[in-house]
Amino acid sequence: MSASIIVLIVLALAAVGFFVGRARALATAGGEIRRLHSLPGYYGYNVLIWTVVPALLVLILWLVAQPMLIENRVKSMIPEDAYADSGALSLIMSDVRRVADGLDMAVAQGVIGAGEAESIGPDDIRDRLAGVGVALGSDVSESTLAAAQRYRAMNATGTMIRSVVILLIAAAGFGMAYMRTGADFxxxxxxxxxxxxxxxxxxxxxxxxxxxxxxxxxxxxxxxxxLYPASEFFFGLTWSPSFGGGSELGILPLFWGTFYISLIALAVAVPIGLFAAVYLSEYASPKVRAVAKPLLEVLAGIPTIVYGLFALLTVGPLLVDIFGRDGAIGVNWMSGGTAVMTAGLVMGIMLIPFVSSLSDDIINAVPQAMRDGSLGLGATRSETIKQVVLPAALPGIVGAILLAASRAIGETMIVVLGAGAAAKLSMNPFDAMTTVTAKIVSQLTGDADFASPEALVAFALGMTLFVITLGLNIFALWIVRKYREQYE
Structure with missing residues (x-):
């Protein structure tokens, strides 16, 4: 019995328990609600909860534990001389699961009998599975086929026991809660x-x-x-991984690219987002605000891969047309569409709603009495905004900018598609560079040995980036909290 069918049965039993528990509570009170300790619905919910919660918790644990236990048992059937390392063993276990799924498919289609699936020979397995569209290569050994049969048998037994145990737990919870139901409960x-x-x-x-x-x-x-010296990692000026050996894994070029792109993005997002927030909170009419604010926040809902494609296909070629050799201003600053400026501009567009929405909420939190006092002293609206509202909201605005900065530092797809993959130290914003997050993706992509420094460096990069963004977030939240305590 599949897990989804078990869940449906348990939910149906729980629904019955709700009405039965409610009816029993009313019956024990002689139909008078005033004699009940709680409202009738609580008695129904009590039976429902004790029917559903224990059963589903055990089901979740079972779904997690059963595959792990079965795989550990089946791995012992694979001879040690059949694999060289843990990676090769994982590939063999993938074949085991694939063959076991093929046997289930063959049984379901009647190609193999249910009892025959556990005793059929290796040659017959190949022929029968070929009849249901599962092709086995010559590298699938007899031990793998035998392990697949054992895997399927243990999985079927575990599934059957799981169904019985979960339904018994649900029934026991139902019965216990039902028996406890009474007017004084x-x-x-x-x-x-x-x-x-x-x-x-x-x-x-x-x-x-x-x-x-x-x-x-x-x-x-x-x-x-x-495996790799920390001093060379944190202070190295060259990023040149080589899975054949002799890698140079200095993080500084990656941090420079991350910082440079984030700086350009904030230079775009902060002025536009802050001016938009000032207009929406101080100048826009309620009708304009009701339309403009949701439209501005739509930018936050666009997937980053779409922004990356926009940078690659639109912004990059447009910048080349302006700053390239044959561009509008006749300079040779930009030779390709992937550059720091491309990624920075598009990332800045993405960050506009973060800055504007947070700043708008912060500006609106400034007490109206401060505005009224400034206007009462003869100041104009613009003078009130510049000299009263913005200084009062400045701590919160700084916090919003820092949160946007942490979002920029962690961005990946825009950088991969818009900035290129070159790890270098350069001041030219029209050069291709890369960031920490982009290199995390590239280092974990491929068939590299997971125990090598070239693969493990991704975790060191992630840990360093995690510490930096965590520090920015803590600092931003501290500033925002301090501001809120000042006016609440």
């Missing part, structure tokens, strides 16, 4: 405790996920620095 307290537990669990999942990400970065970064 504190159903509301029980439901609220379970709801609180679910909320705490959801928050814990988010925290544990963050902890897991950080730990994976830390451990792999430590492994990298065991």
């Amino acid at each position: 504190r159903a509301r307290n029980s439901v609220e405790k379970v709801s609180l537990g679910l909320l705490i669990g959801a928050a814990s999942i988010a925290i544990l996920t963050t902890v897991g990400i950080v730990l994976s970065l830390v451990f792999n970064t430590i492994e990298f620095f065991k």
